[in-house]
Amino acid sequence: MLVVCALILASQLLRGAPLDTRITALLPETDGTERLAQADAKLSATFEQRFMLLVAGTTDAESRAAAKDLRRRLDASGIIAAFDSQSPARPDRLLAPYRYRLLADDLTHDDAQAWRQRGLSRLFTPGVDSDLSRDPFGLLDAWLGERFSGPLSWQDGSPSIATAEGQWSLIGATLTASPYAMAVQRTLTETIAEFGAAHPDVRLLRAGLVFHAAAGARQAQQEITTIGLGSLFGILALLALVFRRPIVLATLLLPVATGLVFAGALTWTLFGSLNLITLAFGASLIGISVDYALHLQCARQLHPARPLSRLWPGLTLGLLSSLCAYLVQLATPMPGLRQMATFTALGLIGAWLSVRLWLPLLPLHPHSATQSIARRLNRLRLTRRHPGLYAGVGLALVAAIALAIGQGSTSHDLRQLNPSPASLIDQQHRVQTLLERPATLRYLLVGADSSEALLQRLETLTPTLAELERNGHIASYQHLAQAVPSMATQQANLARVRQRYSEALAGLLDDAGLPATLEDRLGAPLEEVPVLTPATWLESRAGEADRALWLEDTRRAGGTPSALVMIGDVDAAGQAALTRLAESDDVIYRDRVQALSAQLADLSDEILQWLAVALALLVLTFGWRYRRRAWRVLLPPVGAVIITLGVFAAGHIPLTLFHLLGLLLVLGIGLDAGIFSTEHPADPGAWLAISLSCASSLLAFGLLAFSATPALHFLGTTCLIGLIATWCLVPLARGVVGQGPTADPTPDGQRLSTTQEIPRHGPA
Structure with a gap:
């Protein structure tokens, strides 16, 4: 099965099957989605490879000279497909x-x-x-x-904008390749840096997706070098300290690799594409699937004579509980949630199969240091009953629940997930303001039965839009009927x-x-x-900027022709007026940021609802198996989730989608910890495996709390708090070891006492 999955995955990669990078591909379909998707795709195709630079020197002559030098440098870089015209655009x-x-x-x-x-x-x-x-x-x-009046003027063959602080010379260009191409980003960044070094007194404003992509790539590289390598070396050092054998380290990573291959190939085949967010969320396999290998290796290292048959029920129940938490999400209407759940479930199955079928066949290489560490760690346990401690933890959980209900909040504004530096966002906004051009974030999508009817419909919208602009409720608007009546x-x-x-x-x-x-x-x-037609205008050089406003593709696909009305910045009154305009059947108002934020909120609500369903099913399952001890299984995962929510509420930190994804990871690791602490309460190997699982997950995900990328920071902060809480709650779930039914029988049928320790030396 793994060979077949590896071949499928290799074929996908070799034929260059693209990964889906659209967040909207993960969200549910709604009315008008196909037309809106076509509109968004048209805007992206038109603008994503374009960028603009505004250059200002101490004098107008210096501005023009610096702009010519920068244009020459960009032309020599080989990444520019075409520059914008240097002559007036009046047709x-x-x-x-x-x-x-x-x-x-x-x-x-x-x-x-x-x-x-x-x-x-x-x-x-x-x-x-x-x-x-x-x-x-x-x-x-x-x-x-x-x-066609506007802020641009042409002096000495160069477009410029006159402001109170001086003249800005404009350079607009289109890239030869995608703005996400690393080579394009590097060349453009180096060219602009060399220009800045040659003209230290010249001011430069940038606008374009390529600059935001380059900033994100630089930040990712820095964090891979610091956080990524730090967590990797930390995990390897931790495992090396405990097991002291390279072969053991390899066996711990084998289930992770198996799970990723298994999940990647099958999910790609089932869904036809693989979203990058799904792939990123699937990294939780590192935190969960390695638990199976840790429990197996710790059991074999500390109890080489004990039959593994005693380990499989706990491992199987851990797998089934995790699958329950994820697979119930297949019933949601969210394509993205279904894909993420499928990927994670398949990965866990693949990892579990490798642990169950392969790892027991590999040779055992125990080290005495492992037993010594387990013996010392096992001292962190309750040796007598502490009613006050349990009462205090119960009160803390009740307080956390009260805080989460009373002060907890959510936030799904997409702008807070923007990893771009504030200075770059300010530059983008200022360039758009100086050029008096609306951004591509808001638009009206207008449909009609024919091109003529569509132009007439645009004309009927013009008086309302013009009044909103005069009153300052919208900054600007633009549609094709302004150029082609x-x-x-x-x-x-x-x-x-x-x-x-x-x-x-x-x-x-x-x-x-x-x-x-x-x-x-x-x-x-x-x-x-002659009659001026949209085709005549759009095919001309002067009409290039309007091509994204006319969606002829919908008519060729059997739909009605559609057009866009681009809208600038909007206040509350303008938002309400545009919403009223969209009450007509032929008009859709689209705020791309707001719409995506709303859909992310829906996705988060779905995760919360199905998380509650999964918890209910788990309570029933554990209640059936463990009876009165079921609370011991649920205390680490549920308690950690409650404590994390309480901390966020106390700190007035609103929950985002990535906080919830972190809670899913905490729940999965906590479930394994609860199951094994209940199945083997007196076993030092189980406690060692739980501690290693929490520690390695903290290093893998908790360090992301220090990331400057908002999404990763939210995920890492959740894991940091939740996993620490999980580890701290496990001793309470183990109870007073050696008393009552929670004690773990030894291979010869005797029970370990609360003070009995495992031998200081490994087996001969």
Whole structure:
């Protein structure tokens, strides 16, 4: 089975089967998900490989010179597919044939006298390029000035933004490869660092996914070097200190590797893809599956003559209890939760099978140090009854429950999981503010039966959006109908232009002293005017920025055409207004951060609910097997979870999804500790294995509490508190060793007394 799984996994990796990195792939499908997924994919494909840099020197000339040098360095780096144009983006030549169908709002409401006055002003104003033969009233200039005005200006062949603190020169570019490619990140970072060293007085602002990805990669590398290697060396040193044999260390890692291969291959095959979050959560196999090997090795080291048949019931029950905790989650509507549960369950099965079938066949290499350590550690036990101690622990658990219920809270804001440095987030926001461009975090998804109906629907939304912008409730909005009016609007504009020509053109020629014979020639182009279509606009260079706003893919897939209305920053009133707009069947409001946060909250709620179901099933199972001793099994896992929740509530730390995933890990390790402390209460080997399990898991996961990555920090903090609590509660679960039914019989049928110790030397 393992060979087949290894071949499946190897084939997946060799053929380059991609890992799914989308968090949304783990969340449940809702109404409109397919269209929203297409919209998100279109935005990602358009913007994820782009980045922008703003350069400012002490003078305007220095800014332009520094920007040219940086552009030259980037061009020589080989990672740039294309730079943004260095010339104005006003599409005068493209839109010239359609000028009579494109009417600015001011000209729409002006009468014939105002049109005539506008024509005269343009004709006799110095510096105004008036094309009397084609556009005597300046229709195209008015349209472009209204639709394409912005903060950018072009000086010396370079786009720039003038601010109170000086001029910023803009460099926009598209990468040749994914922003997650390490080579691209490294080259871009080095190029910008070299530029900064050559221009120490120049300020630089950055915006783009590649910078956030590079910052995350740097942070991950640093933490792998510090926390990752530290935990690895710590675990190896701990196990080496106890077992003193390299072969034993290898046997402890074998179940972990077996579980990962088993789970990875089968989960990838069952689900068709493997999400990175599933893979990260599956790392809990290290903390749980190694328990099986630890218990087996400790039993063989300390009791080489004892038959292993006494160990298998505890190991089997530990596996079944963990499977129960995970497999009940298969009933949830969350695809991600089902995938994570399947991965973990399969991994535990694979690890358990290797411990059950393989490890007993490997040669035994005991060391006297192992027995010495077990004997000393076994002194940490209760030698007499302590009613006050149990009462105190009970009161502490009740207080923790009260705190968790009264002061506990949750938080699922996706922004708190952002590992990017605050300075980089501020730079991104400032670049968007200076460019007056909305971010891709909020949009309206609008659908209609045809492209024409869709443009008309966008036009009906414009008055409401414009009013929200004027009142400061939204920072900006952008949709395709601002650049390409509907055919109905273009036809109405053409009719109005023809009327104004008939009313104002003769007077304009007369006031300008031009011959009246020009009237027929100037009015002739109005007879046949082409219609501007979305396809014409989007295929042009000027329309590149709008391509993400028009979703033709939905129509080709058999759906209705859709369009996006990008929305800038929104306040509470704007949020409410946009939500009201989305009450229509053809409009969906999407706040990508808020929507993802809400779905993460749903996922967390599902985990809590099914965790409660799993605990109920475990109580029934342990009650059936252990009767009145069931509380001893449940005390370490449940008590540790309660204490952890109480600590978070007392510290006013809201729970996130990653806190809950950490609680699942604590519950799994705690269940094994409770089972083995109840099955073998007087066995020093069981107590040694439990201690090693908690210690190794603390090193593997508890050190993540010091991570600067929020998700890992939350997971690590939970494990740090929960695993310490688990280890501290196990002596209470063992009870007073040597008294009552909790004592562990020796191989010859006698019972160990509370003071009896194992031999100081190993077997001959």
